[in-house]
Amino acid sequence: MSSLSSVWYTRCPAPTPLSIAHQLGWVDKQFQSAGVAVRSIRDSKDPSVRQSHFTHALDYSFRQGGNIPPIWARSGGRETRVVGITTTDEFQAIVALPGSGILAASDLKGRRIGVPRKPNSEVVDFQRATALKGIVSALSLGGLHQGDVELVSLDTDEGNLIERGNAAFLGLKRRYPYGDELLALASGKIDAFFVKGAEGIVLANQIGAVVVSEFGFHPDAKIRINNGTPRPLTVDARFLDEHFDLVVDLVATVARVGEWAVSNPDTAVRFIANEIGVGEDAVWAANGPNVHRHLALTLDDEQIAAFDHFKRFLLDWGFIPKDFDVFGWIDEKPLQAALRRTAA
Structure with a gap:
């Protein structure tokens, strides 16, 4: 076994126990006790390092967030392992402007639905995939399929949302999604588009949107599964093979958050809001009144089947x-x- 001086980690701006464990200081403390430094992929000044948020290319790294990038990386041959899954349902909807005549999913027939697209992207276009899955789910609930609507691609050349310190962000940590869709809706280029999560519910509220179809809490997992539901905790295979005990420590630390959050709901939601960059009320609205009860790290058959x-x-x-x-x-x-360690 090789000695290890540092590990890399990354998480998405979303409700994850890894993010909360990081903000509590648990992750740094756990690795420091083993003499290992923890380095943030998202905060690196090296673009090739930040790219590993999507590619999982760095050895001795772990990640929790949206599932499309790790699925894409694994499909492309990157040897990673899923060592835990968190399922936190969230607001997912198709929205339209008042006065559009679109009140239900069945009204989308023949209409134009905007779909973001990043041309020539070196990594998976997870925003496009997320929107398309949401659109397909909504259409199915209205008795329609993708051939019944016009999908309008909205190209963007924006950088990755994980980049920080960009002057164009006007001092914020990140640029929120759905800007291109909102402009296209306002200009009449499209009739509706997909939103999700706390950012999506804030935007829908801001423009007084009609929620045409909402399915983030639908009882059928095949309807509501998307990039954010569920969110896997992944590690690269080399890290797992060479330093199994450290990975167990990591999993145990992240798993502690589930029980902690049940006892500390307001603090948990404050941490989630801080991670996303929204108000706490947006988290309660988007993830429901029991969001603090859905931050466990598990590996249920239903979760894996949904994946x-x-x-x-x-x-x-x-x-x-x-x-x-x-x-x-x-x-x-x-x-x-x-x-087993916790039980003992």
Whole structure:
């Protein structure tokens, strides 16, 4: 086993136990006790390092956030393992302007729905894939399919949302999504578009949008699964193979958040709001009154089956290069070891 001086980590601006564990100082403390420094991929000044947020290219790294980039990286051959999954449902909707005559999903027939697109992107276009999955789900609930609507691609040349310190952000940590869709809606180029999460619900509120179809809490997991539901905790295979005990420590630390959040709901939501860059009321509205009860780290059969279903969607729509075995991607050993340690 090689000695290890540092590890890399990254998380998405979203409700994840990894983000909360980081903000509590638990992750740094856990690795420091082993003499290992923790370095942030998102905060690196090196663009090639920041790219690993999507590619998972760095050895000795871990990530929790949207599932499209890790699915894409695994499909492309990157050897990673899923060592835990968090399922936190969130607001997902198709929205339109008042006066458009679009009041329900069935009214979308023959209408133009905006879909973001990043041409010539070196990494998976996760925003486009997310929007398309939401659109397909909404149409199915209205008895329609994608052939019944016009999908209008909205090209953007914006940099990755994980970049920080950009003067164009006007001092904020990041640029919020849906700007291109909002401009297209206001100019009459499109009739509706997909939003999700706290940022999506804030935008819908800001413009007084008609929520045409809302399905983030739909009872059918195949309807509501998307980039943010569920969110996997992934590690690269080399890290797991060479430093299994450190990965168990990591999993145990992140898993502690689930129980902690149940006892500290307001603080948990404040941490989530800080991560996303929105008000706490937006988190409660977008993720529901029990969001603090849905920050556990588990590996349930239903979660894994949902992953497999979404992987097939990404494959069918051409977002990932080739098929792979989702069930073989899961490694339950670190979580099982962490749970045994907690029980003892």
